[in-house]
Amino acid sequence: MISELTPFSLRWDEVDPARNPFDEASVAQVVGMTGPAQWVPRRPDLPLGDSRMTAWSHGEGDSWAYAMSHALVQRYGRWVVGWRWSHDEGDFDGGPVGNWCCPRDSITTPEETLDRVVASLSEWREWLETLAAWFEAYPLDLAAIEDQRLLWERAARNLILQVVDRTGCGSGWHGHCRQVLIWFLTRWGVAPDVATDLVDEAIGGRFRSWTGPGTVLVDDVAEQLALSLRPDDGGTDSEAPAADHLRRWLAVRESVPWYEIQDGAVEGPVVPVLDGVAEDIRVFDGAVDPARAEGLLSALELVRADAACGTRLDFAVLSSWQQHILGTPAPPPFRDSPAFAKGGRERYGIGPDTCARFETCLAESATDTGRPVGLIARAARAYLDVCFFHPFDDGNARSAFLTLVFILAREGVGLDGVTLLRRITFQADDPQDPLILGRYIALHLAQPRRTAASAATEPD
Structure with a gap:
């Protein structure tokens, strides 16, 4: 299996040099006697940036490198798979090996290629021995x-x-x-x-x-x-x-491929036939408590006014909405103790920099200054940030929902339905939940398009 030939899941008992004998003097001979060493692929004579070169690297080149890893595992054990863990965006992200990059850059002539394999394997082993020495220190x-x-x-x-x-x-x-x-x-x-x-x-x-x-x-x-x-x-x-689910969320947040959440349903402004946000508040929240619905509708009006004038998204803005949501005499402050949700199953820690980190996350989702991330992904990310930073003592789910509405509204995007956004719970440590939320937002955004298209085809 390919997963057995990748270094991410390696355990210390698998890579510990004390458990894995290694004779560096014989590495070149061992590599040269492997099956893949007898059929090093020929790299195409193409520019490195050519799409055909990329296809070759991910195809024939990658298959050869995995075959070499498999052969080395048979000889030395699974610890050797780190020989391809190169710096930056090589075969595997962010590794300690500098002698290998990827098939596109590292496979040249058979002699040079095998020399790189030898050097990379020795470099990986030297790193493991360095770590072992640090551990023992x-x-x-x-x-x-x-x-x-x-x-x-x-x-x-x-x-x-x-x-x-x-x-x-x-x-x-x-x-x-x-x-x-x-x-x-x-x-x-x-x-x-x-x-x-x-x-x-x-x-x-x-x-x-x-x-x-x-x-x-x-x-x-x-x-x-x-x-x-x-x-x-x-x-x-x-x-x-005791787990801190805020820390778990931040770890998940960093690993989510946000750029994979597509904005296919968003093509310019999306004007819903029905104001689904307000309607859901009237029906759903009104059934729970008319005063709750009134406060949320008041906050929604402020959210849309802030979106229309390009107000910067930060904690102060959320707190001004929350004052209407909760009906408090003043905007509520950021919580000062650990918070709990889902019947106590999730606990969100607190530290001196929690509010500042929350502000940073909100700004990232509002403006997306990093890797290009679409509108739907930013709305989903901000929604989950509010859920798991849990800034207020009460009403965080409603605050998260209005944050999502705000980010969409700033781009002229409305919703005529929100059922999937308000009836589903998401887990702080589930890496699939952000992608699921993104799909739910996209489904709701597709509905106005379908309604408009249906109306356009109906006979007069």
């Missing part, structure tokens, strides 16, 4: 965590900086950084599933592709990781540490 004892927190913190900080230096902080570098921290914890006895949760919560989606983390961020992640460890984290029967 911090011999930690789960039974003495309280006395060793500073040592755990120092170890985590140094490992992050090692990965930063080795990968160059290109595309996806943080994936390998996450893996190295998990490897370190499992090396010293933390259960793998617990280690994964602890690392994800400490990083919290704050590491970014093509961006080196600042000193403050590195220190905070290291401190969070050290503080989250408990004496029973190595056992299998102990109760899991």
